[in-house]
Amino acid sequence: MDRQNLLVSINGASASKPLKLSAKAKTDISRESSDPSESAIRFSSPVLRVSMPTSSFRRARLTFKCPNGYAENWDQAGFLFTWPSPELPSPDAANPGTEDTAPHYVKAGIENINGTPLGAFVANNGSLDFSALLLDEGEVEQGFTLEAVKYDFRLVIMLVKET
Numbered sequence: 001m002d003r004q005n006l007l008v009s010i011n012g013a014s015a016s017k018p019l020k021l022s023a024k025a026k027t028d029i030s031r032e033s034s035d036p037s038e039s040a041i042r043f044s045s046p047v048l049r050v051s052m053p054t055s056s057f058r059r060a061r062l063t064f065k066c067p068n069g070y071a072e073n074w075d076q077a078g079f080l081f082t083w084p085s086p087e088l089p090s091p092d093a094a095n096p097g098t099e100d101t102a103p104h105y106v107k108a109g110i111e112n113i114n115g116t117p118l119g120a121f122v123a124n125n126g127s128l129d130f131s132a133l134l135l136d137e138g139e140v141e142q143g144f145t146l147e148a149v150k151y152d153f154r155l156v157i158m159l160v161k162e163t
Helices: none
Strands: 007-010 047-050 059-064 076-083 104-113 116-124 128-134 144-151 154-160
Touching (some): 076 144, 104 154
Antiparallel strands (some): 059 144, 076 104, 104 116, 116 128, 144 154
């Protein structure tokens, strides 16, 4: 197997079958914070990583569910695509980077915002772009599927609806 495509654990994440994720409270991947008491630049969330050049990526599909709901405000799960800077090729909780070296990223998944689980999409290349959508009844517990597709030089994230 090509070494660059191995699943790598960061910040204490672990894989099982089926994959179950958990995280300590107040972990995040961010370049901006709504809480002035916290550092704006953070890379503290548990992550399972597959590294590859952007040119090699074609598509990925992720279905996830939270059968017990989300306990904490801002709980989230989903895809994370990062483009680390050459100065910081492997950011983590201990070294998240600076304004100049923190990675650019796209996060797409589900996020609990003020008690409402939403489809949440964040892109940050030094400036933040955020979108959210209401999920249908039962999608949180029964499953929510996203597909990420490389389209020309773009990364397109789609909500997959089974009919």
